Amino acid sequence: MRSKFWGGVHPAGRKELSADTPPTPVSAPAQVAVPLQQHVGKPCDPLVSVGDKVKRGQKIGDGKGMCAPVHAPVSGTVIAVEPRPHPNGTLCPAVVIENDGKDTFESALKPHADTSSLSADELIECIREAGIVGMGGATFPTDIKASIGKVETLIANACECEPYITADDVLICTDADRAIRGLLILGQILNPRRTVIAIEDNKAKAIAILKEKLRSVPQVELAVLPTRYPQGAEKQLIQVITGRQVPSGGLPRDVGCAVFNIATCASVERAVVEGEPVLRRIVTVTGPGVKEPRNLLVPIGLTFGEAVEAAGGLTGDVWKVLSGGPMMGRAQGDLFASITKGVNAIVVLTQAENGEAEHPACIRCGKCVAVCPMGLQPLYLYRFSKAGDSGTLRYYNVMDCIECGCCAYTCPGKLPIVAAIREGKQLVREGK
């Protein structure tokens, strides 16, 4: 039931900058600040206080409800629990640990050489305790996503449709077995009729590796999709793989689907089989503003500045530093924020990439309508957001916008459409 998703754009991929760089491990610095909120939901409460000794892998923050625990990425001493810069642009409470350099590991998670004997509940508990969240950037707690009973289709998302980013690509090239095993563990929980790994056709090497590996795993199907942004957006990917549309305001499970990022699958394997919580991740540090673009394997809590240094430092006329890709990433004012579980890339753009206009103006060309994968009319969302008219915004279904940025990318008038839509959504949420 393969189909196409609506709209979409073809921005220059620029993945060649970092695609051939297997992740270089970066050792932890003398001090790491681990944010207590690295997921969508309630922030964690700190479980340690100043002066406590912590081991690498020890849980240092947790909470009730929609919350994913955080763990110490190094062993050492807690020297502060205080607000620190977060990639989302705010100051967020963080546990600051002074690294003793010994990397003494201790985790409440047990390794399981054989996972087949574990029940779904045990697996979900293991995923929760490991603090696994959507590693593609959405950071939705994986245990909650996995506790929806049975699904029809389980999809591992390796599309990585954002330009520049190659973190998932190199993960597959270097560690495909782990990712596939992780996907099968998720399959053990969700009992899908169909298990699919979805990947875009611009990753030839990863596709070849997956084809080879999947020969011995016939229950997993490989879907090689023609490259188009935003193919990796959850709703669009489900549409492509199953032909079904997640209802407006609904969730993937409403159409019998569950989608996990391929890096999330790898984290699941690491947690269940090796008993290691999320302590590190692959980050692509790239862009024309980085001296030696490459993939890094970094401990959670490393700052953006330290990661950029590990890639040779900044170069040229730096314009923006992004947490995530250029279509949906968040611009950083400085390099002080800590890398969290959801940071898949640090993209540094130079002034040459600055396509913003001094005087944006809508010429009503309708190109935004043509590229919107959600079937919206972005030009009106822009106009009525600017006018503060929440009633009309609701009429134009503003809340269905996934903020993929296709409209603003394609806009010849260079309108900041997504920024306006965010303001419009806020208006509607406030019920004004």
Place this chain on the structure above:
Amino acid sequence: MKFAVTASPHIRSGDNTRRIMLDVLIALIPTLIAGTVVFGLRALAVCAVSVVAAVAAEWLWRKITRQYGTVSDFSAAVTGLLLALTLPASVPYWAAAVGAVFAVVVVKGFFGGLGQNIFNPALGARALLMLVIPSAMTRFAAPGTALPLTGEVDIVSSATALHHMQIPALPEQSLLDMFLGNIGGCIGEVSALALLLGGAYLVARDVIKLRIPASYLATVALLTAIFCKDQDPLQWMLYSLLGGGVLLGAIFMASDYATSPATPGGQVLYGVGCGVLTVVFRYTGLYPEGVTYAILLMNAASWLLERFTPTRLFGAPQKKGGLRR
């Protein structure tokens, strides 16, 4: 160190307003050449006057109203050129200049500038000139007439294809002459070949979609074939398509972004509406031509068409369009 912090997306396509307007100007080059070949240098001079007047008016209007300058986006140049192409080559220069100023300041500027205007500026100005100097607007020199470059033009008006068709009778011009442009008429409407070349360029560059021109022309073709006033519906249809400004209107006027619907469904309905009104005005109106008023009327209806053709929301049943919110 401080970096720029603005909202995503952080990269933009290479497409921009200036490039689009430049593409329209490029697409009009064949038509401009054809007009100059058929009517001589005076045609080129009328175009130059109109473009200069439009650009000057835009510059002055933005200056007086203390808005940022927009001359460099070339939209005023496009308006000036499009207006000139809808005028006979024999029209007085001052008329072209007045029309261009009216188009830029009144039809566009008063409504808020580029993208905000309800009516197509060039056609709005042409409608004004039809009211003010109807005789000069409807007298057409025969092709190849040596029009004087300066001074008042006193020409013997030659009957265009549409004049014949109003009788009604099949025109004396051959279909090949109609296609190539060896006929009387307005500067920009004579050569179907040049217009189609320009249209093909615009479609290839993705400046316009085919929906509006195709639905417009198909409607005109269908209606003139059905309500044929001659023995041969095919010939009648072809003369209807090649005569007058229907090609210029369908390719370059009706497809104007600001004044046409932004939804795909609305665009098709809009093209159909333009086609129906064009045929109705041609058949019943005082003037042999009806393209200008057909498009202007549909301009006014475009918001309505858009409202009745909402795009389909992902994951929801198709919403019925309507006036109520």
